[in-house]
Amino acid sequence: MVIFSESINKTKMIGKKFASLLTKGDVLLLEGELGVGKTVFIKGILEGFNFPPNEVISPSFTLIREYHLKDFPIYHIDLYRIRVKEELINLGYEDYFYNPQGITLIEWGDRVEDILNIYIKVELSFVNERKRRISIITKGYSYEKISLLDSLVI
Ligand SMILES: Nc1ncnc2c1ncn2[C@@H]1O[C@H](COP(=O)(O)OP(=O)(O)O)[C@@H](O)[C@H]1O
Ligand SMILES: [Mg+2]
Numbered sequence: 093m094v095i096f097s098e099s100i101n102k103t104k105m106i107g108k109k110f111a112s113l114l115t116k117g118d119v120l121l122l123e124g125e126l127g128v129g130k131t132v133f134i135k136g137i138l139e140g141f142n143f144p145p146n147e148v149i150s151p152s153f154t155l156i157r158e159y160h161l162k163d164f165p166i167y168h169i170d171l172y173r174i175r176v177k178e179e180l181i182n183l184g185y186e187d188y189f190y191n192p193q194g195i196t197l198i199e200w201g202d203r204v205e206d207i208l209n210i211y212i213k214v215e216l217s218f219v220n221e222r223k224r225r226i227s228i229i230t231k232g233y234s235y236e237k238i239s240l241l242d243s244l245v246i
Pocket of ligand 2: 130131150199
């Protein structure tokens with residue numbers, strides 16, 4: 093699915109609507125260049141779960157942040173500083189990325205895409221200064237989940 097966003101607020105709104113389709117155990121890979129809107133999209137997702145979006149900060153130095161929601165945690169991972177996936181393999185990343193008790197959102201997901209089997213990929217790209225192209229695809233999900241995600245109406 094491809095959606096275009098002409099503003100920061102629209103990107104947030106798409107993230108917010110998208111949140112309603114997410115369930116525990118989902119892993120999202122956010123991909124795209126620096127400043128394209130990955131964190132903005134994640135703020136929208138958190139807003140969709142009634143978490144204050146101004147408390148959502150990219151954990152580019154700490155690698156991971158955990159947001160405690162009422163029913164389950166959301167893990168926000170930022171792999172900007174991870175250049176080689178061997179670093180993550182050494183950290184025992186797999187258990188971290190797949191958390192059946194929560195939802196995991198990974199900025200710079202391209203760093204780990206080829207070692208994960210099940211994920212939703214949200215790829216953002218620049219159209220111009222304010223406009224973004226947002227593509228959403230899945231890998232390894234059941235037909236039911238795919239059609240649910242396809243039902244996203246903006
Ligand atoms: N349509 C848009 N969607 C998202 N962000 C936008 C848009 N237009 C301009 N921006 C700006 O782009 C920047 C995106 O920043 P951020 O989400 O931190 O990027 P990333 O996490 O991908 O590095 C913000 O400064 C935001 O105001
Ligand atoms: Mg970011």
